[in-house]
Amino acid sequence: MESNFDKIKKVMSENTDNQLPPELNWDNMESGILEKMSELQAVQTQDSSGKNRKLLIFSLTLLALILILNGIYFGKKLDVLAQNENLSIEQANEGFKIISINEKEEQLKENSYKNDSVFQIAPLAEINYFGNRFETNTHQTNSRPFSNDLQKKDLLKPKANISLLTKRKKKRTNESSSSAPNEKSINSFPSFELRTGENLSFLPSINFSVANQPKQDNVPIPPLSIWNNSTNSYRLSLLGGVSFWNNGYGNTKPQRDEFESNKLSYHAGLNYIHTSKNGFSFMIGIQYQQMESRFDWTGIIPDYQLTLTDTILEISTDAFTGEQTEIRGDVNLSVYAERKIRHFNRTRIFQIPFAVGKAWISKSEKLQLDVLVGGSFNIMSNNAGRTFYQGGIQNYNSSSNNFLSKKMKFNTLLGGRLTYYLNSNLGIMTGFQFQKSISNWSIEQDIKVRPSWVNLSLGLAYYIDKK
């Protein structure tokens, strides 16, 4: 048989003495080739612009991640600064109180100006500026003694701007902390002078004044407040659930798509989430994703050959005895047949998801909401199934990997989680996650596969530690 093929090979390989059809002469072909060249160049340009677009999306995602991480870093830094400032300002406030009271008393004695209005203190602007980070009590202790004790409308106008005030306060803090305040040092403090009868609105510090806020005690508390600033949390969460997915063929649907339908799929994952004091989170984990599809194919075989073995071909009856004799044999029949194939195909993926986000916790600390933005890498994948390809039924599996590339892929990720804490360590969780692949999974030319999927999860969250 091989020699027969060798003969065929020889005949076909030498088959170059064709008579060229006239339409293949250079003169007839030149314009067509040039036209094809320009078309190909245009396609190449489109491909490169597509690559640029991918690069742009990747860069933007990366930039967003950097910005959010940056936010977490500076958030922490501000927190530390605020804590430092808290100390110095509290110390400084004590100084102000003494100064202000003393000066006020002197001024009041001199001017004997009487009014029932509440005394307003402009320097408290600095305190209020960082006020969100302090306990409300801080303001109360700073403001109430003046309002209760003095009950006068006296305006305190800073000579310098706010930034200078801070410096001066610090200077004053050093003085006041080193020794008990005395009259001399207090009087020499140059920051403020009291003036009466001036409108508060002209003061540069008015925008920051505690006095401008209508009622400090009645600040509405949102149902979900910003993460408790004294808590760092480390959580492990185990989750799993259902997935709805789409192949993401776009305009490049292959023929096999006509016979395949996507089915409800599954996922499971283990995540680690670190939430910093200011509520910014970083999540990393491992996730298993299984995409299911069903292949339904019906083929018509107009002349299917069927062999009936040991079949009665003829019954002969003896005319005299009436005895019947069966003649048996095999019969080949050509029948009209319908072949139906149903097969469940699956694609399995192992991913490393990572994301940054923000966490909110309810006042009761029972409910926690996380919003996460990031991406995921497919580190392992395989697909197995049966499909219609190039006019025939084809089986594929993880070793053959016909349609999907095994290379690492990048997907964007958007997610949200709601956790209800059963106790201080354990919580039950529901989650939502959307992923869309940026990479093309297909190894077939001219076919793009950029799947997207939505995961709905249920799971458990476990606090490793709270610091």
Place this chain on the structure above:
Amino acid sequence: MIDSSIIDQIINKDNDAFKMMYQKCIRYVYSLVKRYVKNESDHQDVIQEIFARVFLSIKSFDTEKGDFKFWLRRLAINQCLQLYRQGKSPKQFVPIENANEIESGVVHALDELTKIDIQNNLSKMPEGYRQIFMLVVIDEYSHKEVGKLLNITAETSRSQLSRAKQWLQKKITKIDKQKISFHGI
């Protein structure tokens, strides 16, 4: 087939050199296209595409590493198969179940098979078999390479080739039987 100087000239966008290359290669390319593309109306289009690609990608050809003919053959075959991937060429693959039912036309004794007879018989081979038979037996592609070209596995390629050979075997058996019955009479 083509001197490296001509290739250099083509890289430098010399139209005369390109024309010279075309005239030297067109017969070979045409024979390849005829083998892989059944529909004659597609031949001109495919050949134009092949030469356009040659012109655009000739920079990637390394004269020291390979033979231009081999490179051109790969490019041409790939372009021919592109038609099937795009679905422009009619699917003439016969499912495995029906493969045995294909009737051959004219049957010749193997010894008397001429070039045209071989071409005719190969053209009657189901498309799925024929492509793989051509690629593996005639153009000496490995099953792995065929797998990559046709987006099938090497195993599928092997089994399709095996069935293609069986298909041919049946033809030869029929030929032999006919010869015997002819001589018997």
